[in-house]
Amino acid sequence: MEKYIIIGGKKLNGEISVAGAKNMALKVFPAAILCQEPCLLKNVPEIEDIERLIELMQDIGVKITHNCRGEYFVSTKEINKTQLKPDLVKRLRSSIMLAGPMLARFGEVTLTHPGGCIIGQRPIDLFIEGFQKLGAEFNENGDTYTLHAKKLKGAEIILPRVSVTVTENLMMAATLAQGITIIKNAAMEPEIIALANFLNEQGAKISGAGTPEIRIEGVKELKGGEITIIPDRIESGTFTILGLITNSQLKITNCEPKHIENLLYSLNKAGAKLEIGNDYIITYPSQLKGTNIVTHEYPGFPTDLQAPFTVLMTQAQGLSLIHETIFEGRLFYTDILNQLGANIIMCDPHRVVVNGPTKLYGKKLVSPDLRAGMALILAAMIAQGTSSIENIYQINRGYENIVARLQQIGADIKQIND
Ligand code: EPU
Numbered sequence: 001m002e003k004y005i006i007i008g009g010k011k012l013n014g015e016i017s018v019a020g021a022k023n024m025a026l027k028v029f030p031a032a033i034l035c036q037e038p039c040l041l042k043n044v045p046e047i048e049d050i051e052r053l054i055e056l057m058q059d060i061g062v063k064i065t066h067n068c069r070g071e072y073f074v075s076t077k078e079i080n081k082t083q084l085k086p087d088l089v090k091r092l093r094s095s096i097m098l099a100g101p102m103l104a105r106f107g108e109v110t111l112t113h114p115g116g117c118i119i120g121q122r123p124i125d126l127f128i129e130g131f132q133k134l135g136a137e138f139n140e141n142g143d144t145y146t147l148h149a150k151k152l153k154g155a156e157i158i159l160p161r162v163s164v165t166v167t168e169n170l171m172m173a174a175t176l177a178q179g180i181t182i183i184k185n186a187a188m189e190p191e192i193i194a195l196a197n198f199l200n201e202q203g204a205k206i207s208g209a210g211t212p213e214i215r216i217e218g219v220k221e222l223k224g225g226e227i228t229i230i231p232d233r234i235e236s237g238t239f240t241i242l243g244l245i246t247n248s249q250l251k252i253t254n255c256e257p258k259h260i261e262n263l264l265y266s267l268n269k270a271g272a273k274l275e276i277g278n279d280y281i282i283t284y285p286s287q288l289k290g291t292n293i294v295t296h297e298y299p300g301f302p303t304d305l306q307a308p309f310t311v312l313m314t315q316a317q318g319l320s321l322i323h324e325t326i327f328e329g330r331l332f333y334t335d336i337l338n339q340l341g342a343n344i345i346m347c348d349p350h351r352v353v354v355n356g357p358t359k360l361y362g363k364k365l366v367s368p369d370l371r372a373g374m375a376l377i378l379a380a381m382i383a384q385g386t387s388s389i390e391n392i393y394q395i396n397r398g399y400e401n402i403v404a405r406l407q408q409i410g411a412d413i414k415q416i417n418d
Contacts, residue, residue, distance in 0.1 A: 001390060001417070001418065002392055002393075002415060002416070002417050003388050003389055003390045003392060003415070003416060003417075003418070004377065004380075004388065004389040004392055004395075004403065004413055004414070004415055004416075005386060005387075005388050005413070005414050005415075005416055006362070006377065006380035006381060006383075006386070006387045006388075006389065006411070006412065006413045007362075007385070007386050007412040007413075008360070008362055008380055008381055008382055008383035008384055008385060008386075008387065008412075009382065009383075009384060010246070010381070010410055010411055010412050011246060011247065011248050011410065012242070012243065012246050012248040012250050012409045012410045012411060013248060013249060013250065013409060013410055014250070014251070014408065014409045014410065015250075015251040015252075015253050015409070016239050016250065016251070016252055016253070016405055016406075016408070016409050017253045017254045017405075018231045018232055018235045018236045018239065018252060018253070018254045018255040019043075019045040019046075019047075019231075019232050019235055019399075019400045020042075020043035020044055020045045020070065020228075020229030020230070020231065020232060021045070021191055021229055021230050021231060021232040021233065021234075022045055022047060022049060022050075022232055022234075022398050023164070023189075023191050023232075023234075024191035024194055024195065024229050024230055025041070025044045025045055025050055025229050026049060026050070026053060026094040026097060027094075027097055027165075027168050027172075027191065027195050028041055028044075028195065028198065028227055028229065029041065029050070029053055029054070029057060029064075029072075029074060030053075030057075030097040030098045030100070030101045030172065031101060031172055031195060031198060031199060032062075032074040032076050032224070033057075033062070033076045033079070033098065033101035033102060033105055034101045034104060034105055034172060034175055034176060034199070034202075034204075034222045035076065035202055035222045035223060035224035035225075036077065036221050036222065036223060036224060037077075037223050037224030037225075038073060038074060038075040038076075038077075038224050039073075039074045039075075039202075039224045039225060039226070039227065040067075040071070040072075040073055040074075040225070040226040040227070041071065041072045041073075041074060041226075041227055041229065042070060042071050042226065042227065042228040042229065043070050043228045043229040043230075044070050044071065044072055044229055045070070045229070045232065045398075045400045046069065046070065046400045046401065047396065047397060047398055047399065047400050048393060048396045048397040048398075049092060049094060049397045049398060052088060052091050052092045052095075053092060053094060053095070053097075054072075055085075055088055056084060056085060056088040056089065056092070056095055056098070057074075057076075057098070059084075059085045059088065060079050060080065060081050060082070060083075060084065061078045061079040061080040061081065062074060062075070062076050062078070062079060063075040063076075063078060076105075079106065082102055082106050082108045082109050082110060083109075083110040083111075084098060084109070084110065084111040084112075086111075086112040086144075089111050089112045089113075089114050089115070090112060090113075090114070090115040091115050092114065092115060093114045093115060093122065093165075094114075094165070095111065095114050096111070096114045096124060096127060096165060096169065097165060097168065097169060098111070099111060099127060099131070099147065099169060099173075100127075100131070100168075100169035100170060100171075100172040100173035101172050101173070103131060103136055103147050103149055103152065103173055104152055104172065104173045104174075104175065104176040104177065105176060107148065107149055107150055107151070108146070108147065108148050108149075109146070109147050110144065110145070110146045110147075111144070111145055112143050112144050112145070113143040113145070122327075124145075126159060126160070126161070126163055126166045127165075127166055127169055127170075128145070128147075130157050130159075130166060130169070130170040130173075131147050131149075131152075131170075131173065133155040133156075133157045134149070134152040134153060134154070134155055134157075134170070134173055134174065134177055134181065135149050135151075135152050135153040135155070135177075136148060136149040136152065137149065151177070151178055152173055152174070152176065152177035152178070152218075153177055153178050153179055154174060154177045154178060154179030154180040154181040154216070154217075154218055155181055155182075156181070156182045156184070157170060157181065157182070157183050157184065158184045158185060159183065159184065159185040159186065160185075161185075162185055162186070162187050162297040163187060164187040164189055164191075164192070164297075166187075167183060167186045167187040167192060167214070168187075168191075168192055168195060170183055171183060171186075171192070171195070171196065171199075171206060171209070171214055171216060172195075172199070174216035174218060175199055175204040175205075175206065175216055175218065175219065175222065176218060176219065176220075176221070176222070177216075177218040178218050179217075179218055180215065180216070180217050180218070181215070181216040181218070182213060182214070182215050182216075183213070183214040183216070184212065184213050185212055186208075186209075186211070186212055186213060186214045187297055187298065188210050188211060188212065188297070188298050188299065189297075189298040190210075190230060190233065190256070190259045190298070191230065192209050192210065193209045193210040194227075194229075194230050195209070196209030196210075196214070197209075198225075198227045199222065201225055201227075202222040202223045202224060202225050203219055203221070203222045203223050204216070204219060204222055205217035205218075205219055230256065230259075231254055231255045231256050231259075231279075233255075233256065233259040233260050233302070234302065234304045234305060234371070234398075235255075235399065236252055236255035236256065236257070236259070236260055236281070237260045237263045237302070237305040237308070238305065238308045238374055238378075239252045239255075240252055240260075240263070240264075240267065240274070240281050240283055241267075241305075241308040241309060241311070241312050241378065242308075242378055242381070243282075243283025244267065244272050244283050244286055244288070244312060245311065245312050245315055245378055245381070245382055246381060246382060247285040247286075248283065248285070248409075248410075249282065249283065249284055249285070250282070250283045250409060251280055251281070251282045252280060252281045252282075252283075253279070253280045254279060254280075255279060255280065255281060256279065257276045257277070257278070257279075257280075257281055260302075260305075261299065262296075262299055262300055262301045262302070263301065263302070263305055263309070264276065264281075266291055266293050266301060266309065269291050270288045270289055270290075270291040270312075270313075270316055271286055271287055271288050271289050272286045272288060273285070273286045287317070288312065288313075288315060288316035288317065289316055289317045289318050290313060290316045290317060290318030290319045290320040290354065290355075290356060291313065291316065291320055292320055292321040292322070292323070293306070293309060293320075293321075293322055293323065294323040294325060295323065295324050295325050295326050296325060296326075297326070303324060303325075303326040303327060303330060304371050305371075306322060306324055306330065306331075306371070307330070307333060307371045307372045307374070307375035308371070308374060308375050308378055309322070310322050310331075310334060310337070310344070310352070310354060310375065311337065311375045311378045311379050312378075313354040313356055314337060314342040314343075314344070314354055314356050314357065314358055314360065314379075315356055315357045315358075315382065316354075316356045316357060317356060317357055318355075318356065319353055319354065319355055319356075320353070320354040320356070321351065321352075321353055322351065322352050322353075322354060323350060323351050324350050324351070325350065328349050328350065329349065330369075330371075330372070331346065331349060331350070331351075331352050332349075332368065332372075333368050333369075333372035333375060333376070334346060334352050334354075336365060336368070336372075336376065337360075337375075337379055339363060340360040340361055340362075340363055340365075340379055340383055340387075341358050341359055341360045341361050341383075342354070342356075342358050342360060342379075343355040343356070343358050359384065360379055360382055360383040360384070361383055361384050361385055362380060362383040362384060362385030362386045362387035363383070363387055364387070364388050364390075365380070365387055365388065365389045365390070366389070366390045366391045367389055367390065367391040367392060367394040367395055368391075368394070369394055370394055370395065370397050370398045371398075373389070373391070373392070373394045373395040374395060374398075374399060374402075376389055377389065377395070377402070377406075377413070381406075381411055381413070392415070403415050
């Protein structure tokens, strides 16, 4: 079994470069389905989730060439089926991102209920409702869903709650619909703006991306072109926390600090010493104090940075209330932190109180999900002694070549197979 072995207590130094954004790349590959001509994708992170998505797309006939590290050529004109392979769909929540583009371009898609991180219920009702609003017919047979629409029709869609992937899916589907679509209460993540810009360059007519109201005027077809994936803001934030938690001077390069303003606000409140440039952040050893956070849709505090921030707060002086509002199952890893020596009290599934600082001790661990898995790496890196982390597939899903990149800045981490 593959696992990470980490010896804690090492100071880090040097530079770590941020990879392309997972949660943008996972939408741009599907966006290529909307395009008549091939697309060239650059700065794609080399991670397991992308590999799974590529397998899924190749299975329906998409031609994907891996030109070099981070660069993929995607041609969708030979797609020969509209049924997505169930075992692959079950491994990847983002397989749902193929639904909108497939429906818009081919008028049909069949898929099973998507899998992914177990961080809450993660239903798909809002996708289905949205597609139905655009005129699609929905049929359900056990956990297999089929959507049909000869031609999607523009509509006004009000989302009852803000959802990133629902916003992106409906935005993509509406680009080829007849007429105008308005999405109200849309998500506003930077990845959505970048996706809209790419689609507009290919001929789409989208305005308002990055605001709560997106307007899409349907067009007959999209061309194809080149896109560079923006830096991963969750990696940027995680590495900033890594520098602080290890009391290191660490430079995080190739990042967009303005995409993590809310994290930087909270770190500043906690007393973190940071130098922030246009595309870099430098961390300095800092005395931290307990700080409360509430996760919120962008531009609020990102739920994907909640776990690393919580680990950081185990080393801060005093109490921190961590309030996770997006997912109902995203705080259970705090029990694992307690086994390492943290003092965290769960108030309810959405709130924990961290009482710091506490010394952590290395242990045998199992990664529960992607972001909590990364948080366990951070914890192991400051724990006394050796930790092992199993179920590392969950971490490799979202972080490119993480062992080598951490080794390069001085971490004592290795991957073994026993
Ligand atoms: N929701 C519904 N019905 C739906 C869809 C969503 O009730 O049909 C609920 C979800 O259960 C959740 C809330 O809406 O409680 C908001 O979730 P959202 O739909 O925004 O999440 P997502 O689109 O599934 C994306 C990211 C997540 C990130 C969240 C929140 C991708 C591929 N995933 O998920 O990333 O946590 O937005 O920012 O973009 C990760 O990278 O580790 C990850 C989980």
